[in-house]
Amino acid sequence: MIQKSGLIHSLIIGLLVSPILVSAADNDSPHNGIHIKKSGEKLSIFIGQDLLTEYHYQGDIPFPNLYPVMGPENLPMTRNFPMKNDGENEAKDHKHHRSLWYTHGEVNGLDFWSNSACRIVHKGFKGIESGENKGTIRTTNAWTGPDGKVVCTDDRTWTFYTPKLRSERIIDFEITVHASNGDVVMGDTKEGSMALRLAPTLRLKGDVGQGNIQNSNGEEGNTTWGKRAKWCDYYGPIDGKTVGVAIFDHPDNPRHPTWWHVRDYGLFAANPFGIHNFEKKEKGVGDLKIPSGKSITFKYRLYFHSGNTDAAEVGKYYQAYIH
Numbered sequence: 001m002i003q004k005s006g007l008i009h010s011l012i013i014g015l016l017v018s019p020i021l022v023s024a025a026d027n028d029s030p031h032n033g034i035h036i037k038k039s040g041e042k043l044s045i046f047i048g049q050d051l052l053t054e055y056h057y058q059g060d061i062p063f064p065n066l067y068p069v070m071g072p073e074n075l076p077m078t079r080n081f082p083m084k085n086d087g088e089n090e091a092k093d094h095k096h097h098r099s100l101w102y103t104h105g106e107v108n109g110l111d112f113w114s115n116s117a118c119r120i121v122h123k124g125f126k127g128i129e130s131g132e133n134k135g136t137i138r139t140t141n142a143w144t145g146p147d148g149k150v151v152c153t154d155d156r157t158w159t160f161y162t163p164k165l166r167s168e169r170i171i172d173f174e175i176t177v178h179a180s181n182g183d184v185v186m187g188d189t190k191e192g193s194m195a196l197r198l199a200p201t202l203r204l205k206g207d208v209g210q211g212n213i214q215n216s217n218g219e220e221g222n223t224t225w226g227k228r229a230k231w232c233d234y235y236g237p238i239d240g241k242t243v244g245v246a247i248f249d250h251p252d253n254p255r256h257p258t259w260w261h262v263r264d265y266g267l268f269a270a271n272p273f274g275i276h277n278f279e280k281k282e283k284g285v286g287d288l289k290i291p292s293g294k295s296i297t298f299k300y301r302l303y304f305h306s307g308n309t310d311a312a313e314v315g316k317y318y319q320a321y322i323h
Contacts, residue, residue: 106187211236
């Protein structure tokens with residue numbers, strides 16, 4: 001699964017648009033297209049006139065991230081902290097949990113997950129495109145240690161689709177990590193990698209938590225932590241309406257189906273590296289080495305939906321994604 005170029009993967013992902021997305025429009029379709037606008041140190045992504053999310057890539061941040069993330073009916077799906085400190089009923093823990101992001105806790109021994117001295121630095125845009133059916137943001141980034149040295153680089157593509165139903169929002173993420181500065185070892189730790197920190201009412205525990213978790217194996221709740229599954233879904237009430245988000249692990253990804261670092265306090269992450277934590281094996285068994293000059297690609301889809309896992313037909317949407 002390690003290749004010299006992400007070109008083939010980039011071409012493949014363009015062919016993986018869900019049939020659900022390209023089907024004939026139904027009567028509930030907004031038909032407003034995706035509009036991406038630059039504003040200061042961020043990009044704002046709109047569906048018609050409605051904000052979908054904002055891409056933060058500069059300033060005092062440890063890595064690029066999406067915040068806020070608005071789900072069906074414009075409901076906020078992720079917590080506000082630490083971007084804002086005034087979120088109602090929000091826990092002020094894990095300040096490195098920044099809404100929606102990708103990073104990892106052990107890269108050549110450095111912690112890019114929780115150590116703010118390690119940074120993923122935005123180096124430039126390879127493309128920003130708005131469109132009737134989708135919009136895309138393509139970037140290049142440098143994983144930089146506390147000493148300022150670059151450990152590795154990456155190319156990222158975010159794709160935002162115009163919803164065909166008001167009850168859905170779909171975002172694709174693809175990342176190619178390049179061993180551009182020598183060998184790279186993605187280390188064996190549960191602290192990573194494709195992650196969200198969800199709104200407080202989606203939590204399974206706490207005063208306001210009323211959520212649930214379900215994976216493609218049919219496992220629910222806390223039993224989903226550390227298990228391998230093709231997809232995982234986290235849902236619950238926000239403002240009295242049941243909504244959720246599923247992460248789909250693409251079959252082309254290394255070590256598919258991935259393990260899930262999914263917690264009852266709202267952390268939701270796909271992590272193919274932390275095997276010794278998840279399966280109680282010896283430290284290092286989950287290490288993944290990218291030889292110098294080569295690269296590795298991961299692809300995920302995030303499906304924000306109304307209703308619980310069954311009502312949102314998460315399994316059907318996963319099949320549409322992979323085909």
